[in-house]
Amino acid sequence: MKMWMRAAAMGLVLGAAAAPMALAQTAPAGAGDAVFRATTLNVAAYGETKIAPDMATINLGVMTEAATAQEAMAANAARMNQVMAALKKGGIAAKDIQTSQLSLEPQYHYEQNQPPRLTGYRATNQVTVTVRDLTKLGQAVDAVVSAGANQVGGINFGLVDPTAAENAAREQAVKALAAKADLYARATGHRVLRLVTLSEGGSFSPPPPVPMMAMSARYKEADTAVSPGEVKVRVDVSGVYELTR
Structure with a gap:
């Protein structure tokens, strides 16, 4: 009787040990394992295209100074109204004119070992x-300067619809990728077996704005010359390919 019980106990132990081994042999491989079995790249x-721009944005405005804040703002408003009238006369729609800065700042004179002395106020409207x-871009610049604009920033060229x-x-980017x-x-x-994933990150690259000093030198001419050049449209892509022998 004791011999039979000992044999039965040994059988249970062996059976318990064998079960996990069988499961390990028949369990399916995980999805992540397939990545390591494949050769990927x-x-x-x-891709980049160059095209002539069909629109431009320009920053311009009026800066005035006076002894009092009221005088500075009144003078600024009068000249700015003339600038706005010149823009509308030049065919610029109201929706294409947006205020970007409106400020009033006190002006001080500084001397060593002396407290600042108020000298007046500066009003700015851009x-x-x-x-x-x-x-009509060059004509518009000339018109607003003649109307009283004394601040001209830079010109940025772009596309109304870059699609x-x-x-x-x-298309160029995908061909280059392949x-x-x-x-x-x-x-x-x-050799390439298939494209697994494809992702895009695009960027629009307009030319740098024309600086204010470069344009100011041209205001003395009869007509301001403006060269739009070309704008660059660039699209970046990345992809994962599966390779095979």
Whole structure:
């Protein structure tokens, strides 16, 4: 009887030990394991198109100084009204004129070992103007300066609708991405099996704004010359490819 009970106990132990081994052999591999069994390639590329701009934004305004705050603001308002009238006369719609700065600041004279002395007030009113007909841009600048604008910032050129340029850049980016993947695959003795993932990160690259000092030098001419040049539209993409032998 004792011999039989000992044998039965040994059988239970062996059976308990064998069960986990069988499960380990028949359990399916996890989804993450497939990534390590495949050879993948992560690459990035970009596409870029250049196109003539069809719009521009320009910052301009009026700065006035006077002995009192009321006088500074009144003088500024009078000159700014003339500037606004010149813009509208030049064909700029009200929706394309937006106030970007309105300020009134006291002005002080500083001397060593002396308290600051108030000398007057400075009023500033600036607007951002969108010009949709670039053939009239130079005339518009001349008109507002003649009307009293004494602050002109920079000009930024752009596109009213960049969709077509962006799509062209996307096509170039995808072609460049595929070509780069093929090159790496051949260099490592592989071939591209499929594209696994594709992601995009795009950026619009307008030319730098024309600085104020460069434009101020031109105001003495009969007509301000403005060269819009080209704007660049760039789209960056990245992708993961699966490779095979």
